[in-house]
Amino acid sequence: MKVAIDAMGGDFAPEAIVVGAIEAVSEHEDIRVILVGDEKRINEFFKGRRYPSDRISIYHTTSVVEMNDSLSSAIRGKKNSSIYKTIDLVKDQQADAAVSAGHSGVVMATSLFVLGKLQHVERPVIATLMPSLTGHFLLADVGANVDCKPENLLEFAQMGNAYYEAIFDTASARIALLSIGEEDTKGNELTKKAFKYLKNANINFIGNIEGKDIFSGNADVVICDGFVGNVVLKTSEGLAETILKMLKMEIANSTIGRLGYLMIKPSIKGFRAKMDYSDYGGAPLLGINGTCIISHGRSSARAIKNAIRVASETARKKVHEIIENNLIKAKGIS
Amino acid sequence: MKVAIDAMGGDFAPEAIVVGAIEAVSEHEDIRVILVGDEKRINEFFKGRRYPSDRISIYHTTSVVEMNDSLSSAIRGKKNSSIYKTIDLVKDQQADAAVSAGHSGVVMATSLFVLGKLQHVERPVIATLMPSLTGHFLLADVGANVDCKPENLLEFAQMGNAYYEAIFDTASARIALLSIGEEDTKGNELTKKAFKYLKNANINFIGNIEGKDIFSGNADVVICDGFVGNVVLKTSEGLAETILKMLKMEIANSTIGRLGYLMIKPSIKGFRAKMDYSDYGGAPLLGINGTCIISHGRSSARAIKNAIRVASETARKKVHEIIENNLIKAKGIS
Numbered sequence: 280m281k282v283a284i285d286a287m288g289g290d291f292a293p294e295a296i297v298v299g300a301i302e303a304v305s306e307h308e309d310i311r312v313i314l315v316g317d318e319k320r321i322n323e324f325f326k327g328r329r330y331p332s333d334r335i336s337i338y339h340t341t342s343v344v345e346m347n348d349s350l351s352s353a354i355r356g357k358k359n360s361s362i363y364k365t366i367d368l369v370k371d372q373q374a375d376a377a378v379s380a381g382h383s384g385v386v387m388a389t390s391l392f393v394l395g396k397l398q399h400v401e402r403p404v405i406a407t408l409m410p411s412l413t414g415h416f417l418l419a420d421v422g423a424n425v426d427c428k429p430e431n432l433l434e435f436a437q438m439g440n441a442y443y444e445a446i447f448d449t450a451s452a453r454i455a456l457l458s459i460g461e462e463d464t465k466g467n468e469l470t471k472k473a474f475k476y477l478k479n480a481n482i483n484f485i486g487n488i489e490g491k492d493i494f495s496g497n498a499d500v501v502i503c504d505g506f507v508g509n510v511v512l513k514t515s516e517g518l519a520e521t522i523l524k525m526l527k528m529e530i531a532n533s534t535i536g537r538l539g540y541l542m543i544k545p546s547i548k549g550f551r552a553k554m555d556y557s558d559y560g561g562a563p564l565l566g567i568n569g570t571c572i573i574s575h576g577r578s579s580a581r582a583i584k585n586a587i588r589v590a591s592e593t594a595r596k597k598v599h600e601i602i603e604n605n606l607i608k609a610k611g612i613s
Numbered sequence: 614m615k616v617a618i619d620a621m622g623g624d625f626a627p628e629a630i631v632v633g634a635i636e637a638v639s640e641h642e643d644i645r646v647i648l649v650g651d652e653k654r655i656n657e658f659f660k661g662r663r664y665p666s667d668r669i670s671i672y673h674t675t676s677v678v679e680m681n682d683s684l685s686s687a688i689r690g691k692k693n694s695s696i697y698k699t700i701d702l703v704k705d706q707q708a709d710a711a712v713s714a715g716h717s718g719v720v721m722a723t724s725l726f727v728l729g730k731l732q733h734v735e736r737p738v739i740a741t742l743m744p745s746l747t748g749h750f751l752l753a754d755v756g757a758n759v760d761c762k763p764e765n766l767l768e769f770a771q772m773g774n775a776y777y778e779a780i781f782d783t784a785s786a787r788i789a790l791l792s793i794g795e796e797d798t799k800g801n802e803l804t805k806k807a808f809k810y811l812k813n814a815n816i817n818f819i820g821n822i823e824g825k826d827i828f829s830g831n832a833d834v835v836i837c838d839g840f841v842g843n844v845v846l847k848t849s850e851g852l853a854e855t856i857l858k859m860l861k862m863e864i865a866n867s868t869i870g871r872l873g874y875l876m877i878k879p880s881i882k883g884f885r886a887k888m889d890y891s892d893y894g895g896a897p898l899l900g901i902n903g904t905c906i907i908s909h910g911r912s913s914a915r916a917i918k919n920a921i922r923v924a925s926e927t928a929r930k931k932v933h934e935i936i937e938n939n940l941i942k943a944k945g946i947s
Contacts, residue, residue, distance in 0.1 A: 411855070459840060516824070517827060522884075543874060
């Protein structure tokens with residue numbers, strides 16, 4: 280699989296991108312990477328590193344989307360930008376998948392503009408894996424659609440289901456609807472109507488799930504609108520950081536505690552690794568005609584390596600074709 | 614102040630309620646409590662305890678709202694229930710405030726039915742304190758209104774502001790709107806419109822706040838619709854528990870870690886106490902014509918003691934009158 284990656288996107292670009300790409304091709308023999316961006320700046324980070332140079336190449340482009348560019352100027356005015364070109368390589372079939380840690384709104388809009396939606400998809404969705412007690416769960420939407428209709432939530436479930444089952448080689452992923460009570464009568468107008476659609480869909484819908492239970496491992500895919508999902512994602516990030524800080528402050532108040540802290544420090548590191556989004560690499564944009572992974576702006580080389588792996592896997596499993604076929608079946612289109 | 618409390622409501626009633634009431638009157642000389650419920654069952658928990666008996670009394674009632682009672686049958690069919698009578702005592706001016714850890718939907722609906730809304734309030738709101746790095750913040754709404762109009766969010770801000778300033782004796786509480794980006798252009802239809810109202814309101818509006826920042830201590834009052842607020846509240850509860858469990862599992866994998874854990878155990882206890890909702894006692898229902906505190910179903914005696922204190926304080930500060938006066942001013946009604 281050939282993965283095009285925006286070498287200029289993200290807080291630690293291009294270094295983290297180049298190093299992550301080198302690690303990805305070194306670890307996975309079936310992956311090739313095209314680094315899209317300023318050749319000179321990219322090449323700086325190759326110096327002194329060994330890597331399989333036949334599986335890593337550079338597509339030179341000079342224009343870069345800045346964080347304060349408007350969406351329209353970023354897309355229409357910067358067709359030579361690293362984001363645009365990365366996605367364009369997928370459109371031109373020179374790459375199987377695109378990855379960018381750049382401005383996520385621009386990555387999404389460019390994907391829609393260049394690759395387009397799948398024919399039977401109304402609203403593409405951003406899905407992201409989050410840690411749970413037993414492993415992880417997929418949360419969708421986390422920001423692509425801040426105002427939704429009930430039908431959109433059904434589509435998110437169908438797309439999330441296809442992705443989860445393909446990527447984790449599992450059948451009948453457990454799909455739950457994020458709400459404020461387990462009973463089907465609990466929720467807002469949106470979720471109460473979506474509940475009915477989900478109940479009748481050809482998926483393993485296990486009902487409503489409350490915020491307190493999403494980390495339990497009882498659901499594989501949790502569905503919500505993009506506003507709620509983004510709030511949940513960011514609240515969780517913020518709370519996890521806050522809890523560790525508060526715990527540390529509490530421990531620092533006691534001499535024995537400080538000694539104990541030294542002893543549990545490796546465990547805290549292990550715990551942080553489990554909570555770390557870097558492991559998941561990035562969030563797939565599902566429902567577009569191709570494969571695009573949106574990575575966190577703060578992606579480390581490790582996160583980028585994993586994003587490339589996830590992109591390659593998503594393309595290899597042809598998740599977008601599975602989604603299209605499932606939707607055709609679900610909608611009874613012949 | 615005289616606080617009526619539903620002695621039969623909550624998972625640990627009546628014991629936790631009776632013990633909490635005894636502790637409240639023992640600690641606060643200006644508080645009187647009326648325990649509303651089954652006299653015989655309540656009296657069991659007085660046995661062997663010393664308390665200022667002149668400041669604690671029982672209002673006998675036998676009917677109890679069960680968790681599976683419908684809202685209408687709970688309100689209209691059970692006028693002799695402990696919840697109904699607790700709130701009715703406020704209406705009859707035999708008590709200054711009501712507290713219940715019973716079914717929160719029933720407590721809210723009964724409060725609306727018996728006490729009614731304040732004249733200039735469209736939608737009462739449930740506000741709750743949550744811990745932050747520097748202390749706490751008030752989140753409103755956490756479940757009273759799952760579908761909101763932008764004007765409702767303005768009202769929540771005005772009511773939350775009045776409550777926060779009165780209870781914490783502070784001026785110009787920092788009010789923020791929960792959204793998915795700090796810029797005023799970020800959010801869903803609801804929050805983008807609400808942003809404009811909040812910007813023009815006579816409150817110290819500090820703009821949008823993201824989920825990752827609510828625990829930072831930068832905002833005193835965080836505003837959102839009741840669906841989002843309830844999801845945030847419960848996700849936070851669930852995540853805090855999950856993090857402690859995952860950390861413990863990680864620590865248990867190492868011998869040194871287990872030893873270290875014993876040394877930080879008191880700190881974890883201290884941390885838990887800070888995160889514990891018991892400290893906050895309960896969530897005020899703001900916008901009704903009187904004082905009512907809705908306590909967590911799992912309230913301990915300590916939570917109940919604090920709820921009684923908060924109820925007494927809210928009534929003493931006449932928060933409902935402040936809200937009404939502020940709204941009259943804000944709406945320019947003469």
